[in-house]
Amino acid sequence: MKAVRGTRDLLPPETELWNRIETTARQVFARYNFGEIRTPIFEDTALFARSVGEETDIVEKEMYTWEDGERFEKSLLISRWSLANRERFGTIEDNSPSGAVPIDLECEDLDGNFELVLFGAKPSKRSVDVLASAVSDKRALLTQLQSDKDVTGRHVFASPVPGVPEETTPEGVLLEAFHGNFFKSSQSLTLRPENTAGVVRAYIEHGLGESGQLQKLYYIGPQFRRERPQKGRYRQFWQIGAEVIGPPSSGSESPLRDAEVLEMLATLLEDLGIAGWTLELNSVGSAADRAKYNDVLRAALVDVAPKMCGDCQRRAVTNPLRVLDCKVPEDQPIIEGLPKIGDSLGDDSKQHFAQVTAALDTAGVPYTLNQRLVRGLDYYTRTTFEFTHGGLGAQNALLGGGRYDGLSEAIGGPKAPGIGFAMGLDRLVLTLQAQEATQAAAPAAKADAYIAPIGESLNAAALVLARELRRAGLRIELGDGSFRLKKSFEAADKTARRIVILGEDEHQSGILTVKDFISGKQTKVPRAELAANLARPAGE
Numbered sequence: 031m032k033a034v035r036g037t038r039d040l041l042p043p044e045t046e047l048w049n050r051i052e053t054t055a056r057q058v059f060a061r062y063n064f065g066e067i068r069t070p071i072f073e074d075t076a077l078f079a080r081s082v083g084e085e086t087d088i089v090e091k092e093m094y095t096w097e098d099g100e101r102f103e104k105s106l107l108i109s110r111w112s113l114a115n116r117e118r119f120g121t122i123e124d125n126s127p128s129g130a131v132p133i134d135l136e137c138e139d140l141d142g143n144f145e146l147v148l149f150g151a152k153p154s155k156r157s158v159d160v161l162a163s164a165v166s167d168k169r170a171l172l173t174q175l176q177s178d179k180d181v182t183g184r185h186v187f188a189s190p191v192p193g194v195p196e197e198t199t200p201e202g203v204l205l206e207a208f209h210g211n212f213f214k215s216s217q218s219l220t221l222r223p224e225n226t227a228g229v230v231r232a233y234i235e236h237g238l239g240e241s242g243q244l245q246k247l248y249y250i251g252p253q254f255r256r257e258r259p260q261k262g263r264y265r266q267f268w269q270i271g272a273e274v275i276g277p278p279s280s281g282s283e284s285p286l287r288d289a290e291v292l293e294m295l296a297t298l299l300e301d302l303g304i305a306g307w308t309l310e311l312n313s314v315g316s317a318a319d320r321a322k323y324n325d326v327l328r329a330a331l332v333d334v335a336p337k338m339c340g341d342c343q344r345r346a347v348t349n350p351l352r353v354l355d356c357k358v359p360e361d362q363p364i365i366e367g368l369p370k371i372g373d374s375l376g377d378d379s380k381q382h383f384a385q386v387t388a389a390l391d392t393a394g395v396p397y398t399l400n401q402r403l404v405r406g407l408d409y410y411t412r413t414t415f416e417f418t419h420g421g422l423g424a425q426n427a428l429l430g431g432g433r434y435d436g437l438s439e440a441i442g443g444p445k446a447p448g449i450g451f452a453m454g455l456d457r458l459v460l461t462l463q464a465q466e467a468t469q470a471a472a473p474a475a476k477a478d479a480y481i482a483p484i485g486e487s488l489n490a491a492a493l494v495l496a497r498e499l500r501r502a503g504l505r506i507e508l509g510d511g512s513f514r515l516k517k518s519f520e521a522a523d524k525t526a527r528r529i530v531i532l533g534e535d536e537h538q539s540g541i542l543t544v545k546d547f548i549s550g551k552q553t554k555v556p557r558a559e560l561a562a563n564l565a566r567p568a569g570e
């Protein structure tokens with residue numbers, strides 16, 4: 031078996047880099063007073079359709095969606111069947127869940143005969159077998175009691191159609207198709223392709239806006255998109271993201287929020303040691319501005335769209351803004367000639383954007399204006415941005431984000447303007463791996479010491495020593511007393527910077543033999559000094 035296409039295992043030592051990135055991100059988020067949110071990895075499909083947008087690549091073709099299987103409601107079938115059969119019996123005893131016999135009901139009719147009943151969503155061989163054996167047990171019991179009463183087994187299952195005749199199996203069990211709907215209706219679910227929708231859903235569900243305060247939330251977790259796998263593009267990938275959202279009275283619409291998020295990102299990338307990024311910035315205006323621009327674009331596309339790729343021909347009609355995302359080389363000159371969104375922005379949007387860029391100028395955060403940057407999700411309004419990195423090749427976007435002032439209302443919530451971003455963790459790792467300097471700074475992969483018990487009788491003592499040293503904060507690899515000394519040395523050399531030998535002498539005297547692999551020196555160290563000794567850098 032192999033990991034599914036587009037997914038992969040992350041193994042040590044690479045995971046050290048992942049952890050370092052996550053730790054740095056958490057530290058930066060803490061300095062900006064963000065708190066962590068964790069939402070489920072799957073949600074109602076409608077959430078993504080309504081927020082990300084029906085006419086987007088993500089919703090059209092990249093989501094992992096399934097109908098969550100209809101749930102059989104056994105208790106409902108049991109109660110309806112009992113009601114329908116109540117006249118036939120003197121007693122109907124509920125045998126589940128504590129009954130010794132794994133059957134659901136034990137019924138005794140007015141003549142004292144027994145019927146053992148087992149319920150199911152559909153007929154099952156296993157139920158028939160269970161019933162047949164329960165029947166023969168009960169018969170044996172009745173024979174012992176010298177009773178002449180009989181026992182039958184009945185298997186009742188849900189049937190969508192009425193009037194199906196009863197059958198008897200070769201085991202002598204009655205099969206009864208009981209008419210009715212005993213299934214809870216199903217729900218369409220989707221693995222989250224992004225996390226903003228889930229965060230805003232949670233914001234609404236928990237009334238986070240009711241405090242009147244700005245909510246500053248960050249998340250770190252896997253996302254899922256059915257894309258063609260390639261370098262920097264996977265079907266399960268990780269994002270680190272954050273959202274600033276709140277009622278308008280909390281200042282959530284202020285251009286200062288946009289500038290602060292962008293400044294935080296510049297700081298985060300700097301703290302991560304990522305050099306040479308570019309911030310591309312644009313404003314897609316208010317929902318009204320965007321609608322106006324869409325009309326302008328649609329009109330401009332009437333003449334040129336027939337010369338463009340198939341996707342663009344379709345988008346030209348359904349969602350003209352998406353044409354700007356097109357990557358087909360032949361379409362680029364045509365797109366360059368299309369009207370620019372800046373010319374469709376209303377005064378409010380223009381002013382808001384001017385304040386964002388002014389704050390960035392003052393804070394010294396460099397950016398490039400890019401009027402084509404409209405982002406692949408429908409919920410963006412006003413400020414949109416992307417941080418790209420040259421080292422990434424075709425998949426050059428490290429992160430993307432923007433404002434989403436109408437998103438909360440679109441999914442049934444109160445007015446709650448917000449701004450956020452999502453950063454591709456996989457791409458951060460690729461970038462950092464490509465930067466040699468950072469690799470050298472990565473923490474050493476070797477343990478401080480390898481403990482080699484000499485003989486299995488010292489294994490337990492070695493465990494105690496390892497526990498002592500680990501509690502002192504040291505990274506310890508524990509060997510095994512069944513190894514020959516040569517094998518212990520080989521294993522130690524591969525995994526640790528030093529070996530600590532625990533033979534019978536060392537155990538008795540409390541003076542341990544330590545060999546440093548870097549200096550090659552072998553020394554005797556009293557147990558009380560061992561932790562301090564091992565904490566020094568190797569080679570000294």
Ligand code: ATP
Nearest residue numbers: 262263264267406427428429430452453454456457
């Ligand atoms: P792209 O243009 O690269 O497809 P996108 O616009 O679809 O990106 P967003 O939805 O904005 O991406 O996601 C934010 C970030 O998440 C991206 O900038 C990227 O770093 C990362 N990302 C998106 N899709 C993937 C993927 N399939 N594999 C790895 N990282 C991804």
Ligand code: MG
Nearest residue numbers: 087255257406
């Ligand atoms: Mg994409």
